Amino acid sequence: MDRPQAVSAYDSIARLYDPWSSSVVEDVSFYVDEALAAKGEVVELGVGTGRIAIPTALAGVHLIGVDSSAEMLAVCAERAREAGVPERLDLRLGDLRRPPVDERVPLVTCPFRAYLHLRDDAERLEALRAARELLRPGGRLVFDVFTPSREDIEETHGRWIEREPGIDERADWDLREQTLTLSVRGRQGESTMTLWWVEPERWHSLLAEASFEVLACYGWFDRRPFAGGEDSVWIALRR
Numbered sequence: 001m002d003r004p005q006a007v008s009a010y011d012s013i014a015r016l017y018d019p020w021s022s023s024v025v026e027d028v029s030f031y032v033d034e035a036l037a038a039k040g041e042v043v044e045l046g047v048g049t050g051r052i053a054i055p056t057a058l059a060g061v062h063l064i065g066v067d068s069s070a071e072m073l074a075v076c077a078e079r080a081r082e083a084g085v086p087e088r089l090d091l092r093l094g095d096l097r098r099p100p101v102d103e104r105v106p107l108v109t110c111p112f113r114a115y116l117h118l119r120d121d122a123e124r125l126e127a128l129r130a131a132r133e134l135l136r137p138g139g140r141l142v143f144d145v146f147t148p149s150r151e152d153i154e155e156t157h158g159r160w161i162e163r164e165p166g167i168d169e170r171a172d173w174d175l176r177e178q179t180l181t182l183s184v185r186g187r188q189g190e191s192t193m194t195l196w197w198v199e200p201e202r203w204h205s206l207l208a209e210a211s212f213e214v215l216a217c218y219g220w221f222d223r224r225p226f227a228g229g230e231d232s233v234w235i236a237l238r239r
Contacts, residue, residue, distance in 0.1 A: 006068070009193040010048070014071035016188040017049050020167050024112070027144065028055050030221040030233070031111055034142050035061045038107035043134050045096050045127075046114030050076035050089070057085035064090045066099045097126040104136045110143035116180075116195040121206065124198075128210035135238040141212060144221075144233040147197050148173065148180070152230065200232045212236035 010017065028051070035042045035056045047053050047065030049072050056063055057080065067073050073091045080086040094100040096114065108131045118124045131141050156171040163169040167186040174181075183192040198206075200217065207214055218233040219226040226232050 008067075008069035008072070009191045010067075010069035011071040013184060013186075013189040013191045014049065014069065014075050016167065016184065016186045016190075017072065017075070018051070019164055019188075020169075020184055020186065021051060021112075022164060024051070027111060027221045028052055030223075031109055031142070032056050032059050032061075034109065034140075034235075035059065035063070035107060038105075038140070040106040041103065043099065043101055043103070043105050043108045043131075045099060045108065045110040045131065046112065046117075047076060047091065048072045048112070050079045052109075052111050053089060054079050054083050054085065057088035058083060060088075062088050062090075064092065064101055064103065064105070066092050066094045066096075066101065068093070068095055097123060097130055099130055099134065101134050103134070104139075105134060106136055106139045108134050108139070108141045110141070113145050113195070115143055115145055116197055117193070119194075119196050121198075121202075124206050125210055128206060128212065132210055132212065132238050137238065139238045140215070141236045141238070142234065144231060145197065145203060146230045146232070147199055149230050200226065203232065203234065207234070207236050211239045213239050 031052045032055050036059055041062045043064045044053050045066050047067045053063050053065050070093055073093060077091055080089045092100045118127055153173045157173050160168045160170045170183040172181040178197050180195040204214055215237050216235040217226040219229050220231060
């Protein structure tokens with residue numbers, strides 16, 4: 001008998017997710033450009049409701065989207081139909097560490113800090129190695145993560161903040177454990193999830209251990225060189 005799929009923290013906010021993240025647009029063109037440059041099918045890990053996948057499909061790219069939330073995938077499928085690109089999106093329920101993908105592709109992406117759902121180096125390495133297995137020789141892994149600044153922590157810790165109209169968000173930071181407990185609530189649902197961060201130097205070491213060569217580490221989606229800020233955007237080559 002098949003084991004039932006675990007409930008995702010995103011299931012209860014699948015209808016809230018798009019309005020919650022509506023102001024996050026700065027990464028879309030970056031990932032679309034990377035997908036177009038790959039000149040082949042793309043795997044997107046943590047595809048969610050298709051915030052990046054739908055524009056990628058509209059640009060003409062065929063994409064396999066993996067997510068652990070069945071409800072988020074259902075919204076993504078609806079959005080793909082509304083956009084007229086359902087045939088370009090192959091949506092699959094699965095884990096970042098064990099994506100249900102047998103195909104080999106030139107590009108794997110993991111946008112919007114999805115790797116922060118991995119709780120320790122063992123899980124990070126498992127996920128990075130799984131992504132590597134999906135890549136053809138010379139293929140690339142592209143993802144973004146963050147390390148919080150002290151200013152961001154001081155401004156947001158333990159406070160409910162209206163992130164979007166009618167949608168409140170709360171960040172509870174633990175510097176010792178390097179965790180962010182993120183809560184969101186609105187008319188269409190509420191949820192709490194934990195994110196784990198590590199410094200960019202650690203990501204560099206993990207990528208090397210997973211047999212990747214770092215081609216670039218940017219400080220933002222405009223491809224400025226990383227200079228110690230909160231966000232880091234990685235492009236790594238399968239060795």
